[in-house]
Amino acid sequence: MLVNKKSGVLNRLYLYEIVIGLWITIKNMFFAKKVTIQYPEERREYSDRYRGLHYIKAVNGVENCTACMLCPTVCPAECIHIEAGERPDKEKYPVKFEIDILRCCYCGFCEEACPKDAIKLSNIYEMAVLRREDGIYDKEKLLVQRSNK
Ligand code: SF4
Numbered sequence: 001m002l003v004n005k006k007s008g009v010l011n012r013l014y015l016y017e018i019v020i021g022l023w024i025t026i027k028n029m030f031f032a033k034k035v036t037i038q039y040p041e042e043r044r045e046y047s048d049r050y051r052g053l054h055y056i057k058a059v060n061g062v063e064n065c066t067a068c069m070l071c072p073t074v075c076p077a078e079c080i081h082i083e084a085g086e087r088p089d090k091e092k093y094p095v096k097f098e099i100d101i102l103r104c105c106y107c108g109f110c111e112e113a114c115p116k117d118a119i120k121l122s123n124i125y126e127m128a129v130l131r132r133e134d135g136i137y138d139k140e141k142l143l144v145q146r147s148n149k
Pocket residue numbers: 071074075076077078079080099103104105106107108109110111
């Protein structure tokens with residue numbers, strides 16, 4: 001099919017499109033609301049509902065966990081490993097408590113299932129590690145209080 005494309009000088013010079021394109025660029029550079037931030041100098045505030053790095057709550061320096069095994073049972077990623085022990089007062093406690101944060105999918109099921117409110121997910125989202133083994137958080141690392149939740 002033969003199309004008769006009659007166009008004026010402006011169209012042939014693409015001047016109109018160039019001006020429109022420039023205007024869009026200038027508008028976005030100087031007048032549009034910025035959607036990006038200068039990370040890591042600037043950081044966003046995350047909601048309290050954000051599910052980030054785990055921690056174990058402690059009361060008077062003792063972990064609140066009674067090694068009931070509910071959290072590893074509900075964990076869909078099977079990334080919680082607990083070895084239970086018994087205190088002299090017959091109370092159970094986790095001798096070993098590990099979470100593989102690189103396997104975790106941050107579903108929050110462990111936090112929901114815990115009857116002692118011991119395991120919590122903080123709003124910390126910076127969890128990059130250099131070695132695979134650094135992604136396994138042991139009890140010592142998990143006992144660091146990471147939020148007021
Ligand atoms: S947040 Fe979900 S995947 Fe991660 S440890 Fe808890 S239950 Fe497992």
